[in-house]
Amino acid sequence: MQISSRFTIAVHVIICIEAFKDTHKVTSEFIASSVNVNPVVIRRLLQQLKKAGIVEVRRGSGGADIARPLDEITLLDVYNAVESVDNGILFHFHENPNPLCPVGRNIHAIMDSRLQEIQNAMEAKMRAMTLREIMEDANRLLEL
Amino acid sequence: MQISSRFTIAVHVIICIEAFKDTHKVTSEFIASSVNVNPVVIRRLLQQLKKAGIVEVRRGSGGADIARPLDEITLLDVYNAVESVDNGILFHFHENPNPLCPVGRNIHAIMDSRLQEIQNAMEAKMRAMTLREIMEDANRLLEL
DNA sequence: GTCGATGTATCAAAGATGATTACAACGACA
DNA sequence: TGTCGTTGTAATCATCTTTGATACATCGAC
Numbered sequence: 001m002q003i004s005s006r007f008t009i010a011v012h013v014i015i016c017i018e019a020f021k022d023t024h025k026v027t028s029e030f031i032a033s034s035v036n037v038n039p040v041v042i043r044r045l046l047q048q049l050k051k052a053g054i055v056e057v058r059r060g061s062g063g064a065d066i067a068r069p070l071d072e073i074t075l076l077d078v079y080n081a082v083e084s085v086d087n088g089i090l091f092h093f094h095e096n097p098n099p100l101c102p103v104g105r106n107i108h109a110i111m112d113s114r115l116q117e118i119q120n121a122m123e124a125k126m127r128a129m130t131l132r133e134i135m136e137d138a139n140r141l142l143e144l
Numbered sequence: 145m146q147i148s149s150r151f152t153i154a155v156h157v158i159i160c161i162e163a164f165k166d167t168h169k170v171t172s173e174f175i176a177s178s179v180n181v182n183p184v185v186i187r188r189l190l191q192q193l194k195k196a197g198i199v200e201v202r203r204g205s206g207g208a209d210i211a212r213p214l215d216e217i218t219l220l221d222v223y224n225a226v227e228s229v230d231n232g233i234l235f236h237f238h239e240n241p242n243p244l245c246p247v248g249r250n251i252h253a254i255m256d257s258r259l260q261e262i263q264n265a266m267e268a269k270m271r272a273m274t275l276r277e278i279m280e281d282a283n284r285l286l287e288l
Numbered sequence: 289g290t291c292g293a294t295g296t297a298t299c300a301a302a303g304a305t306g307a308t309t310a311c312a313a314c315g316a317c318a
Numbered sequence: 319t320g321t322c323g324t325t326g327t328a329a330t331c332a333t334c335t336t337t338g339a340t341a342c343a344t345c346g347a348c
Binding site for chain 2: 292293294295296304305
């Protein structure tokens with residue numbers, strides 16, 4: 001099972017907002033045409049990013065801005081803003097292991113800390129990547 | 145989006161096979177009652193684990209065994225056996241970014257290596273956890 | 289040949305995703 | 319103040335994935 005495209009789209013959205021902030025009014029429709037999805041999908045994502053304090057969106061006049069310095073936004077912030085489900089637990093556990101079986105009774109005690117450790121490793125990597133680094137790479141490519 | 149319960153169920157299945165190998169015939173029905181799912185779900189999982197060389201399943205007489213030493217089976221082996229989709233790519237990318245937009249044209253170049261790095265961190269953790277360690281923890285709990 | 293179990297097809301139910309339409313509310317500006 | 323472009327959001331739909339469930343041919347041991 002894969003992590004949904006909302007995450008990669010969200011990064012795409014942020015890069016667009018930053019890259020075109022001086023030359024275009026970056027509306028949901030503008031972003032949607034770069035990502036190639038429906039504008040409503042972008043608006044919904046922008047709402048999630050706004051709730052997380054990552055972007056600001058202007059009603060009426062239209063357009064969006066980044067809400068805080070790029071080096072204070074990590075990929076984990078973006079991920080949690082748009083993907084987080086069920087208290088941010090990555091691994092879905094089968095719901096009702098049989099308490100009458102010794103294994104069923106103890107499977108959580110056996111696995112929970114390990115699953116958490118795996119998730120921590122992934123999140124640590126994401127936390128170490130800031131939008132600033134990503135934007136620097138992007139600018140290098142966009143200028144060519 | 146969460147990783148499906150197939151992964152945690154698969155680990156549960158393996159622990160059951162190992163824990164009860166001397167005292168029960170470990171059939172799909174037996175395992176299903178510990179996990180609390182339909183036996184067919186277990187049989188499908190056993191097929192995936194068998195294809196990965198992790199378990200052996202006996203037709204006719206019934207029952208399953210672990211196919212190789214527990215310290216040569218990692219959580220990553222189990223994960224790949226039952227969850228792997230789309231060449232093992234964890235992050236689903238939006239399909240058709242606009243090649244006429246500089247950002248759309250370069251989004252893969254900007255993100256692919258970073259996404260891979262995140263996935264690598266997660267897989268490295270899983271590779272470092274063997275079924276042997278897990279079984280040792282399990283035995284400690286099951287004996288109480 | 290019987291019997292219990294596996295291997296697998298098929299269908300249904302439920303949940304998530306993303307596309308799309310529609311429209312009220314908003315803010316800037318003439 | 320009224321127009322206009324845009325956002326915020328609801329509603330609906332098709333599609334996909336997961337899981338549950340039934341059914342049954344096939345297998346291996348006895």
